Amino acid sequence: MLEIQQLPVLNDNYIYLIHDLDSGETAAVDPAVSEPVLAALKLNNWQLSYVFNTHHHADHIGGNLVLKKQTACHIIGSEADRQRIPGIDQGVIEGDCLNLGKHTIQIIECSGHTQGHIAFYIPEFDALFCGDTLFAIGCGRLFEGSAEQMQQSLRKLTALPLATKIYCAHEYTAANARFAFSVEPDNADLQQAIGRIKHLRANNQPTVPTTLQQEIATNPFLRANSPEIQENLAMQGATELAVFTELRERKNRF
Template identity: 70%
Template sequence: MLDIQQIPVLNDNYIYLIHDPESQETAVVDPALAEPVLDVLKQKNWQLNYILNTHHHGDHIGGNLALKKKTQCKIVGSATDQQRIPGIDISLSEGDIFKLGNYEFQVISCSGHTIGHIAFYQPEAKALFCGDTLFAIGCGRLFEGSAEQMLQSLKKFSSLPLDTKVYCAHEYTAANAQFALSVEPENTNLLKAVERIKQLRENNLPTVPTTLEQEQTTNPFLRTDSPDIQQTLAMQGASELAVFTELRLRKNRF
């Protein structure tokens, strides 16, 4: 099975190293910085073969060129973002397959946070590397895309198996949970999650990966059809898009 190593960097970023023990191939997802990645590669005695970029923001591509220079790895990213991802070698689009050793990763287009954002899904490992599209109990800000694009992207993720692990790129969960409580205060699954998150963070432990099952029961951005959320927003019977748009606007101001 794939060996996935989580590397916390900066204030709240996560970098992920993915290693196939059989082929000995290794990829890194969204390396904000090079040095922490090189440190773990050295500890594990792994050779870096690929960088997988979900989108072009600096805290996801900052280590690209230094890692490429040091390891001669290939940089993989969205075909839409070829001009914005430094050092890109392999351009991918919706429906393409990326192979790491014996494992095939499905490329999912998920614009919203940015135009051209992609995610990497590996079915056997039940792993989704989704950058800044879906967070634990939240979703990314709409810097470039529309609410409609983000909603459609989240629906793509929601169609994956519920036991899929969601490897998002930031530790935003505690703040996200407080917003979720403001729009669905009586959600018992959310109240339990808040206690779990509090314990994890008090012990300096990560709250991610999460699972799609957990997100379906706690994440307001996946729960636009919730009568309680719609009532809080005074939007009973409104469309999913209208509810999602209002949720995202409120989160921006929260």
């Protein structure tokens, strides 16, 4: 079995610890800072085996070097981003597989937010660690990639089973939901989600992981074919890429 622990850090980041109970191996996903990881390892009496980096931004790799020095962990990131991942030991590409104990982790390339962004997918546990590509009711800003790249990456992720749990790296859901409501206010699934999000955040509880099924029902960036969204954008009959691009630009200004 795998145990997943979610560590809230900085203003709105999440670091994930994935622990295999049989082998004792543990991976830290996107360690923005080292101290909470080291504290959790000590509390659980776990040894850090790996760091998995989805991309090179400082709030995802900031703890790499300290963790490597303290634990001798093996750092894994995108081969295309090798020069920007501190302490990297192993570069991976689309289709590569890793092992945590006996569990297989598949690498999915998903550029858009950055070039060289990757996700870590554990099919046996329906778990996707997707960094800043897909958020609960949102997607990452296009800092380096194009709208077309991001849309293609999201299509890869939405091809996974609907039960897939989305372990994204930020607690952006409340703001994302406000934007989604502005472009698709009659979406009943979104209305229900907003109520749930308000309750969770009022009690200082995380809104992630979400599920792929929930995202397909509520996330405007996965719903460019929605007649209501197209009508509200005055883009009836436009291509899904054009609608997606307009959504991303509006979210940037929202």
